[in-house]
Amino acid sequence: MTYRYFPGCSLKSSGRSYEESLLAVFRALEVPVQELDDWNCCGATAYMSVDEVEAFALAARNLALAEQGGNGQAPQLMAPCSACYLVLLKTQKYLAQHSDLDQKVRAGLTAVNLRYDGRVQVRHPLDILVNDIGLDRIKKRVKAPLAGMKVACYYGCQIVRPFATFDTAYNPTTMDKLVAALGATPVAWPLKTRCCGGTLTGTIPEVGLRLNRILLGEAKRRGADTLITVCPLCQFNLECYQDAIQRELNANVSLPIVYLTQLMGQAFGLSDTELGLQRLFVPAARPAVQEGGKAAHA
Amino acid sequence: MPTSAQEHREVSRKITYQSELDPGFGEHIAKMAYGEKLFSCIQCGTCSGTCPVSHYMDFTPRRIIAMVREGFRTDVLNSLTIWLCASCYSCTVECPREIKITDVMYALKQEAIATGVYPKRFPVPVLAREFFSGVERNGRNSEGPLMVKFFLKTNPLSMLKNASMAFRLWTKGRLSLFEEKMRTPGVVSTLLRAAKQAGGNGK
Numbered sequence: 001m002t003y004r005y006f007p008g009c010s011l012k013s014s015g016r017s018y019e020e021s022l023l024a025v026f027r028a029l030e031v032p033v034q035e036l037d038d039w040n041c042c043g044a045t046a047y048m049s050v051d052e053v054e055a056f057a058l059a060a061r062n063l064a065l066a067e068q069g070g071n072g073q074a075p076q077l078m079a080p081c082s083a084c085y086l087v088l089l090k091t092q093k094y095l096a097q098h099s100d101l102d103q104k105v106r107a108g109l110t111a112v113n114l115r116y117d118g119r120v121q122v123r124h125p126l127d128i129l130v131n132d133i134g135l136d137r138i139k140k141r142v143k144a145p146l147a148g149m150k151v152a153c154y155y156g157c158q159i160v161r162p163f164a165t166f167d168t169a170y171n172p173t174t175m176d177k178l179v180a181a182l183g184a185t186p187v188a189w190p191l192k193t194r195c196c197g198g199t200l201t202g203t204i205p206e207v208g209l210r211l212n213r214i215l216l217g218e219a220k221r222r223g224a225d226t227l228i229t230v231c232p233l234c235q236f237n238l239e240c241y242q243d244a245i246q247r248e249l250n251a252n253v254s255l256p257i258v259y260l261t262q263l264m265g266q267a268f269g270l271s272d273t274e275l276g277l278q279r280l281f282v283p284a285a286r287p288a289v290q291e292g293g294k295a296a297h298a
Numbered sequence: 299m300p301t302s303a304q305e306h307r308e309v310s311r312k313i314t315y316q317s318e319l320d321p322g323f324g325e326h327i328a329k330m331a332y333g334e335k336l337f338s339c340i341q342c343g344t345c346s347g348t349c350p351v352s353h354y355m356d357f358t359p360r361r362i363i364a365m366v367r368e369g370f371r372t373d374v375l376n377s378l379t380i381w382l383c384a385s386c387y388s389c390t391v392e393c394p395r396e397i398k399i400t401d402v403m404y405a406l407k408q409e410a411i412a413t414g415v416y417p418k419r420f421p422v423p424v425l426a427r428e429f430f431s432g433v434e435r436n437g438r439n440s441e442g443p444l445m446v447k448f449f450l451k452t453n454p455l456s457m458l459k460n461a462s463m464a465f466r467l468w469t470k471g472r473l474s475l476f477e478e479k480m481r482t483p484g485v486v487s488t489l490l491r492a493a494k495q496a497g498g499n500g501k
Contacts, residue, residue, distance in 0.1 A: 049408060105493055279471060
């Protein structure tokens with residue numbers, strides 16, 4: 001089955017290495033992915049702050065696009081960004097629950113010759129990797145196990161709250177299991193779903209920087225060699241503001257922050273450029289012993 | 299001239315008179331936020347306890363709910379609280395009365411933006427509005443141009459502070475100053491216009 005892929009705006013700019021590594025990992029696992037044609041922005045948190053109906057209409061167009069074609073099976077729409085994932089799920093849920101809203105959105109879609117029937121399933125790559133592809137298949141593809149590497153798995157808010165479909169909102173473990181399958185050791189830390197502040201780092205840095213200092217400090221205190229994320233905004237906040245945190249809050253929080261898919265790619269023996277590792281501000285952590293040097297791409 | 303206390307410390311009335319309240323405010327916000335459960339809040343404070351930014355707020359989420367219900371329109375819309383909410387949904391998940399508190403915060407942001415009740419250069423609504431209009435035009439968000447507009451409209455000097463990070467992002471291929479566009483951006487404006495004509499913002 002081919003997964004329809006909704007990249008969202010960040011995966012085409014600040015989060016480019018998320019897209020690069022995600023597609024590389026899916027290629028390595030021989031799972032076909034097809035980008036949604038001429039998709040539009042999901043609306044994120046900003047649209048919802050200005051106009052709700054427009055926000056839902058915007059997201060619904062992508063859902064409608066994902067339902068086009070297909071052969072009776074429920075189309076699977078992969079949304080790697082946590083904000084996109086939440087917005088798409090929320091739109092589905094609210095349209096199903098509130099007929100007045102549904103009518104307004106439907107009127108919008110009709111004006112652009114689209115219809116949405118609620119058949120599409122919105123999926124996060126973490127969910128697809130663990131529940132569709134499975135840990136066994138992933139384990140088999142590992143060529144350079146990440147033995148000895150301690151990893152803080154950071155889920156952030158919006159993939160498990162409030163519409164979690166594949167893990168619990170309180171203590172999610174999907175990513176920890178996946179990391180263990182790569183040969184690394186997930187560290188136990190209590191802040192795995194604590195908010196990074198989203199755009200507060202830019203809008204109200206007095207608050208945003210502190211939230212990230214707490215997350216980074218705790219991950220370090222628990223002995224993590226690296227922190228991994230599945231959201232472009234979390235990655236951006238936790239990595240790119242480390243200098244500002246050092247400067248403004250006088251805290252040494254230096255820690256490599258990579259995407260889950262970059263870590264997977266390392267374990268699969270994929271090259272740095274395939275995974276976009278050269279785009280990082282803080283160089284990625286490496287497993288202590290890398291057997292056979294740099295593995296060639298299969 | 300007698301010395302006034304006002305010269306040393308700000309003296310102002312700290313309570314709101316009932317005549318200044320908007321009795322329909324609670325209903326209005328509840329309707330906007332699909333929050334019919336707003337009125338079943340038991341004031342337990344779980345939302346405030348679980349909120350990662352409540353200790354920076356002028357009114358905690360629990361107090362905001364109480365104030366919305368009682369019609370403290372001006373105080374609520376002028377609060378810092380609604381702009382500090384980063385939509386992490388902790389309160390929504392934890393609320394024992396299943397009140398969609400995040401949606402209530404969204405409704406309050408929408409109301410504040412629609413009625414222009416916020417300081418002109420206040421960063422959060424400025425960012426939301428710039429994001430909104432960029433997407434309306436191009437169908438997609440352009441991170442680089444959005445950042446530039448945001449700093450120009452809030453605090454141009456802070457652009458310098460952020461210049462080194464922006465430059466680093468640019469050298470890493472993570473930031474472009476060009477606008478991202480859909481192939482057919484007109485589709486989005488047509489879609490949004492039609493949805494809006496069909497009934498607008500639940501009001």
